[in-house]
Amino acid sequence: MTVPVLSVRDLKVEFVTRRATLRAIDGVSFDIAKGEVLGVVGESGAGKSVTGLAVIGLIDPPGRISGGEILLSGMRIDHLPAEEIRRVRGKRIGMIFQDPLTSLNPLYRIGDQIVETIRTHTNLSESAARKRAIDLLAEVGIPAPEKRVDGYPHEFSGGMRQRVVIALAICAEPELIIADEPTTALDVSVQAQIIALIKRLGRDHGTAVMLVTHDMGVIAETCDRVAVMYSGRIAEIGPVQDVVRNPLHPYAKGLMGAIPTLAGEDKRLVQIPGSMPRLSAIPPGCPFNPRCAFAFDRCRVERPEPLPNGAQAVACHLYDRAAEESAA
Amino acid sequence: MTALVEIKNLRRVFDVSKPWLNRVLEGGHLEFLRAVDGVTFDIRKGETFALVGESGSGKTTVARMVVGLLPPSSGEVVIDGVSMTDPRQAQARQRLRRRIQMIFQDPYASLNPRFRVDAIVSEPIRAFDLIQGERDIRARVGELLSLVGLHADDGLKYPHEFSGGQRQRVAIARALASEAEFIVCDEPTSALDVSVQAQILNLMRDLQDKFGLTYLFISHNLAVVRHMASRIGVMYLGRIVEVAEGCALFNNPRMPYTKMLLGAVPDLAMSGRQRIPVKGEIPNPIDPPPGCAFNPRCPLAFDLCRKQLPELIDGVACHAVNAPAEAAAPA
Amino acid sequence: MSDAVVPDRTDSNAPSVRPDGGWFRRAFESDLFYSFRRSRLTMLAAAVTVLFFLLAIFASVLAVQNPFDPAQLQLMNSRISPLWTADGQSPFLLGTDEQGRDVFSAILYGLRISLTVGVLGVVLAGVLGITLGLIAGYVGGAVDSVIMRIADVQLTFPAILIALLVNGVAKSILGNRLDAMSTLVVLVIAIGLSFWVQYARTVRGSVMVEKNKDYVAAAQLIGLPAQKIMLRHVLPNTMGPILVIATINLALAIITEATLSFLGSGMPDTMPSLGTLIRIGNNYLFAGEWWIVAFPGLALAGLILSINLLGDWLRDALNPKLR
Numbered sequence: 001m002t003v004p005v006l007s008v009r010d011l012k013v014e015f016v017t018r019r020a021t022l023r024a025i026d027g028v029s030f031d032i033a034k035g036e037v038l039g040v041v042g043e044s045g046a047g048k049s050v051t052g053l054a055v056i057g058l059i060d061p062p063g064r065i066s067g068g069e070i071l072l073s074g075m076r077i078d079h080l081p082a083e084e085i086r087r088v089r090g091k092r093i094g095m096i097f098q099d100p101l102t103s104l105n106p107l108y109r110i111g112d113q114i115v116e117t118i119r120t121h122t123n124l125s126e127s128a129a130r131k132r133a134i135d136l137l138a139e140v141g142i143p144a145p146e147k148r149v150d151g152y153p154h155e156f157s158g159g160m161r162q163r164v165v166i167a168l169a170i171c172a173e174p175e176l177i178i179a180d181e182p183t184t185a186l187d188v189s190v191q192a193q194i195i196a197l198i199k200r201l202g203r204d205h206g207t208a209v210m211l212v213t214h215d216m217g218v219i220a221e222t223c224d225r226v227a228v229m230y231s232g233r234i235a236e237i238g239p240v241q242d243v244v245r246n247p248l249h250p251y252a253k254g255l256m257g258a259i260p261t262l263a264g265e266d267k268r269l270v271q272i273p274g275s276m277p278r279l280s281a282i283p284p285g286c287p288f289n290p291r292c293a294f295a296f297d298r299c300r301v302e303r304p305e306p307l308p309n310g311a312q313a314v315a316c317h318l319y320d321r322a323a324e325e326s327a328a
Numbered sequence: 329m330t331a332l333v334e335i336k337n338l339r340r341v342f343d344v345s346k347p348w349l350n351r352v353l354e355g356g357h358l359e360f361l362r363a364v365d366g367v368t369f370d371i372r373k374g375e376t377f378a379l380v381g382e383s384g385s386g387k388t389t390v391a392r393m394v395v396g397l398l399p400p401s402s403g404e405v406v407i408d409g410v411s412m413t414d415p416r417q418a419q420a421r422q423r424l425r426r427r428i429q430m431i432f433q434d435p436y437a438s439l440n441p442r443f444r445v446d447a448i449v450s451e452p453i454r455a456f457d458l459i460q461g462e463r464d465i466r467a468r469v470g471e472l473l474s475l476v477g478l479h480a481d482d483g484l485k486y487p488h489e490f491s492g493g494q495r496q497r498v499a500i501a502r503a504l505a506s507e508a509e510f511i512v513c514d515e516p517t518s519a520l521d522v523s524v525q526a527q528i529l530n531l532m533r534d535l536q537d538k539f540g541l542t543y544l545f546i547s548h549n550l551a552v553v554r555h556m557a558s559r560i561g562v563m564y565l566g567r568i569v570e571v572a573e574g575c576a577l578f579n580n581p582r583m584p585y586t587k588m589l590l591g592a593v594p595d596l597a598m599s600g601r602q603r604i605p606v607k608g609e610i611p612n613p614i615d616p617p618p619g620c621a622f623n624p625r626c627p628l629a630f631d632l633c634r635k636q637l638p639e640l641i642d643g644v645a646c647h648a649v650n651a652p653a654e655a656a657a658p659a
Numbered sequence: 660m661s662d663a664v665v666p667d668r669t670d671s672n673a674p675s676v677r678p679d680g681g682w683f684r685r686a687f688e689s690d691l692f693y694s695f696r697r698s699r700l701t702m703l704a705a706a707v708t709v710l711f712f713l714l715a716i717f718a719s720v721l722a723v724q725n726p727f728d729p730a731q732l733q734l735m736n737s738r739i740s741p742l743w744t745a746d747g748q749s750p751f752l753l754g755t756d757e758q759g760r761d762v763f764s765a766i767l768y769g770l771r772i773s774l775t776v777g778v779l780g781v782v783l784a785g786v787l788g789i790t791l792g793l794i795a796g797y798v799g800g801a802v803d804s805v806i807m808r809i810a811d812v813q814l815t816f817p818a819i820l821i822a823l824l825v826n827g828v829a830k831s832i833l834g835n836r837l838d839a840m841s842t843l844v845v846l847v848i849a850i851g852l853s854f855w856v857q858y859a860r861t862v863r864g865s866v867m868v869e870k871n872k873d874y875v876a877a878a879q880l881i882g883l884p885a886q887k888i889m890l891r892h893v894l895p896n897t898m899g900p901i902l903v904i905a906t907i908n909l910a911l912a913i914i915t916e917a918t919l920s921f922l923g924s925g926m927p928d929t930m931p932s933l934g935t936l937i938r939i940g941n942n943y944l945f946a947g948e949w950w951i952v953a954f955p956g957l958a959l960a961g962l963i964l965s966i967n968l969l970g971d972w973l974r975d976a977l978n979p980k981l982r
Contacts, residue, residue, distance in 0.1 A: 392876075395880060396880075397876050397879060397880065422882065425880070425881070425882050426881075428880070429880060430876070430877070430880055432873035432876065432877070433873075434873060437872040437873045437874065438872070438873035438874050438876075438877055439874055440874040440878075440892055440896070441896065442895045442896060451878070451881065451883075452881045455881040455882060455883055456881065456882075499877075502877065506881060
């Protein structure tokens with residue numbers, strides 16, 4: 001088997017506060033293969049964004065990676081010095097954030113920003129880099145790129161800005177793109193265009209994409225595989241078709257039922273009581289147990305590990321028990 | 329059924345020009361943003377009427393005008409026969425106020441951080457003098473909190489001690505405190521996570537059934553609107569472009585914009601359905617295109633669309649739908 | 660309707676209520692108090708500030724004499740150097756001046772005047788500035804423009820100039836009838852008028868942010884009158900920055916008063932503040948009697964420094980971006 005582009009092994013991230021050490025990520029493992037789009041979905045506080053930040057080495061104090069490994073095409077990158085991770089970040093990992101304005105310098109023409117990034121990571125000449133910048137803008141669907149290349153960020157609409165950010169992210173031909181809520185700030189009609197763009201880029205360039213979002217609809221449209229996170233752990237991971245159509249983990253089941261759909265008739269939504277625990281009060285055992293209708297004694301004591309179940313992997317004692325019983 | 333709320337040709341213009349001194353020194357002229365431009369609809373008693381649209385469509389401005397937080401530039405809001413704008417009906421309006429409440433988008437901003445929850449919920453009771461006596465007020469607040477799924481003791485806490493969903497429950501309790509009949513909900517769940525959103529939407533429906541509430545529901549999320557609304561108005565750049573019953577709108581959208589919007593919603597069902605590809609972005613509302621505002625993005629646009637504003641006829645404001653013969657004629 | 664409302668009562672989610680702890684415990688556990696305990700310098704500054712206030716309050720108890728009651732002064736005690744020097748005499752800890760006044764006692768009484776003028780000046784500036792800022796921010800429009808233009812114009816003059824102006828006007832009106840007590844009132848007014856702008860601007864800014872928040876809209880919906888919304892809902896939410904400004908302005912007000920008194924247009928010799936004491940002592944500096952000016956000066960410097968340190972800490976602690 002080929003080496004995955006991104007391999008995260010038992011990642012742990014902690015935030016040290018004066019009251020306690022909060023574990024935002026607690027033993028997360030996943031792989032992303034070449035050309036694959038992995039969706040990381042979860043509600044606020046599930047640790048999905050922190051996972052993305054950890055991969056690109058942007059966890060700032062008081063946060064720190066306290067365990068596990070992150071491998072980019074087999075190379076460990078979680079303990080690189082700041083200078084080296086910065087090079088990896090621009091060259092081999094591209095980033096797209098929720099608010100395009102944070103990624104663009106308002107004082108520079110967008111063309112100059114792209115040219116600068118290209119020249120930092122390749123040895124193209126100024127004019128070749130500019131030509132490439134125009135090609136990139138055309139590729140991400142900006143009309144009249146040879147004119148817009150000299151525009152400033154404020155002259156672009158939200159959707160167009162996000163396209164510029166995507167052009168910036170792919171300009172060094174990275175192996176991996178991390179997109180953190182890339183469509184959340186956009187209107188529905190623009191959102192669909194950006195999703196289609198990200199999907200196409202992943203396919204055309206063979207780039208691995210880690211798409212972090214809270215929107216299950218976006219995941220269903222875009223991703224090959226999906227990881228459902230809860231309280232800093234992966235509750236369920238598997239091919240997107242399986243997880244969306246046939247979720248196994250009680251949380252994933254509840255989540256799918258809670259989403260109103262266009263086809264959905266006038267019925268009551270499935271609802272999970274309560275809300276995600278704060279990091280300072282994660283219950284022992286399975287973090288979902290106080291909200292789970294199927295919880296039994298073991299769930300309150302022992303933490304479930306993700307175990308394979310068909311094409312999916314589920315961290316739930318229910319399936320663990322089923323597996324044991326069928327083995328007996 | 330009778331209409332509880334009638335909105336007649338509502339219009340709101342914002343002056344977005346630079347300050348006078350800057351205009352004189354730097355040149356430039358007066359600029360106006362027509363946030364809401366001739367919106368007419370009515371809401372029947374006990375139903376949920378939804379306004380759906382993307383950012384800049386003016387749906388929130390409509391909501392604020394309906395409850396009276398923002399005076400309309402022209403047009404009229406009539407609630408239960410009382411005009412919200414007619415100065416002669418000021419007294420009747422004052423009595424009406426108790427029956428209208430609003431639930432806001434951001435539960436972190438809609439509760440005063442310095443007030444305890446019981447003070448927040450009891451404020452309407454005190455303002456309208458509904459119950460006398462501290463003990464009775466306290467009992468009523470506890471009852472309201474239980475009604476929305478909180479604990480009566482939660483009244484002693486401050487808003488920051490609650491999660492987003494719990495805060496939105498507090499906001500709902502406040503809206504119910506004045507025994508309101510008509511509640512305007514401005515994106516009540518868009519700041520919440522999906523599992524919490526489901527709780528709040530279910531709660532709102534239960535309360536509607538229990539108290540016969542009438543909702544004006546504002547949202548950009550079509551799926552949420554589908555789930556909540558009996559009738560839906562689709563807004564684009566300050567105008568209603570299509571109004572229909574929920575099923576009709578989703579099963580058989582007529583206006584090209586509605587079709588595009590429905591097609592753009594990421595679909596959980598992964599049905600691989602055919603969709604109209606989305607073209608372009610919303611134009612600048614300060615300088616909208618002439619004729620139908622949607623014409624630059626519309627696959628069906630023809631000459632008339634670029635010249636003349638389509639009227640809302642039989643629930644659709646679209647030349648291509650209302651005058652198909654002309655559309656088919658060679659341009 | 661379907662079954663009962665499904666509750667949201669996962670108490671693990673919210674910190675438990677502590678109704679029995681009361682405000683004291685809440686204050687003790689607050690982030691503000693935590694950052695206070697973390698900074699030794701701040702704690703020292705707070706201790707010094709409190710000490711100065713206590714010294715001023717209990718001046719009459721602590722002083723060996725009332726330095727401004729001529730009956731208690733004896734000329735034979737004049738120009739005694741501090742206690743630890745060769746010529747020192749008990750009970751004159753910090754020495755005496757040419758009239759036989761105990762410098763330590765004079766400082767205690769001067770401190771009292773300085774702090775009174777400073778605190779009252781800050782209160783006046785605060786009340787004026789907060790009221791005008793609240794009105795400007797909440798009402799907006801022409802009212803806002805008028806108030807803020809006045810503020811802009813005033814900002815082009817240094818505070819000390821405005822204080823001098825007010826003082827001069829008062830002197831020319833009252834002339835000889837201006838006794839020590841009315842001088843104090845004039846100083847308070849002068850300081851209040853020169854420092855209100857900063858409060859007004861800050862409050863106006865916060866009010867403009869707060870009044871657009873939905874909790875204000877909710878209050879408007881139930882028909883609360885504007886002034887009730889301003890006072891009950893908006894004002895309490897603008898108080899954080901005001902506290903910081905008030906602290907730093909207290910130091911500024913005390914310095915302004917000292918400057919005015921040093922220049923001779925402040926407190927008279929019969930009821931001196933720290934500034935007056937420094938002016939008086941200044942005359943003896945070259946005669947070798949350094950203690951007459953040095954100790955009031957040190958007291959003033961220590962007071963200003965500790966109040967400023969407190970203000971700096973408060974500003975950082977209340978600003979989440981700097982943490």
